[in-house]
Amino acid sequence: MTRATTTQPGPILGLEALQATAQGGVSVIVPAYREAENLPELIARLDALRLDIDLIIVNDESGDASADAVASTKKPWARISTRTTERGLSSAVLHGLTLAKHPYLVCMDADLSHPPEAIPKLIKALENGADFAVGSRYIPGGSTDDKWTFFRKINSMVATILARPLTNLKDPMSGFFALRRDTFNKAAKLNPVGYKIGLELLVKCGCKNVTEVPIHFASRKRGESKLTLSEQIKYLRHLARLFTYKLRA
Numbered sequence: 001m002t003r004a005t006t007t008q009p010g011p012i013l014g015l016e017a018l019q020a021t022a023q024g025g026v027s028v029i030v031p032a033y034r035e036a037e038n039l040p041e042l043i044a045r046l047d048a049l050r051l052d053i054d055l056i057i058v059n060d061e062s063g064d065a066s067a068d069a070v071a072s073t074k075k076p077w078a079r080i081s082t083r084t085t086e087r088g089l090s091s092a093v094l095h096g097l098t099l100a101k102h103p104y105l106v107c108m109d110a111d112l113s114h115p116p117e118a119i120p121k122l123i124k125a126l127e128n129g130a131d132f133a134v135g136s137r138y139i140p141g142g143s144t145d146d147k148w149t150f151f152r153k154i155n156s157m158v159a160t161i162l163a164r165p166l167t168n169l170k171d172p173m174s175g176f177f178a179l180r181r182d183t184f185n186k187a188a189k190l191n192p193v194g195y196k197i198g199l200e201l202l203v204k205c206g207c208k209n210v211t212e213v214p215i216h217f218a219s220r221k222r223g224e225s226k227l228t229l230s231e232q233i234k235y236l237r238h239l240a241r242l243f244t245y246k247l248r249a
Helices: 015-020 039-047 066-073 089-099 115-127 149-164 181-185 196-204 229-248
Strands: 005-007 028-034 053-059 076-084 105-108 133-136 177-180 210-215
Touching: 005 076, 015 229, 028 039, 028 089, 028 115, 039 053, 039 066, 039 115, 053 066, 053 089, 066 076, 089 105, 105 115, 105 181, 115 133, 115 177, 115 210, 133 196, 149 229, 177 181, 177 196, 196 229
Parallel strands: 005 210, 028 053, 028 105, 053 076, 133 210
Antiparallel strands: 105 177, 133 177
């Protein structure tokens, strides 16, 4: 069984160099369920990057005025797609990816735990030859919020260890990642269950050169976490599917 190799990021780029990246634009996919309070700040921080961004917020009909929150920003590049017949983070991301129009694709959470300011570094990693770039909490320069509980730290560590046969990423659980559209188009049949769509894409897109970029993972300021015991059980089912896929590949 082969695993994707990882490379460490190069020197931190200056702002002008970062803004020169992403020729052709970046589609940012954000699954959002009851995250209306966070969306205006997310959009404002994306706007400050001064990149050619196509923002696709996928909302599973949460009934919390998410559409109004997006409209209030008056940003023509920010759009919301509301699903009425399907639920789930992974399928929401896949739905958003099919709507993306730019050559670079980024997935991130709506709760502001992922820093939008790291997007240019993720894109630069792709431009430097990476197949897949991950915003990582667990490489030098990365960190998690001081408010993380002991239980949450243990939960993340165990989940990471369980994914080790699939990848040697330090942070395979990250939901903040980037890849090229042509890499996504090479994916084998995608059938994720649960919330770790990044791991699904990493394996089934055949990514070999994977880079981790350090980020600070912040605790959410508004709203409630969607991580439940049910989602954790789905993660185990998802791992079983991916192990089977790798053994048969």
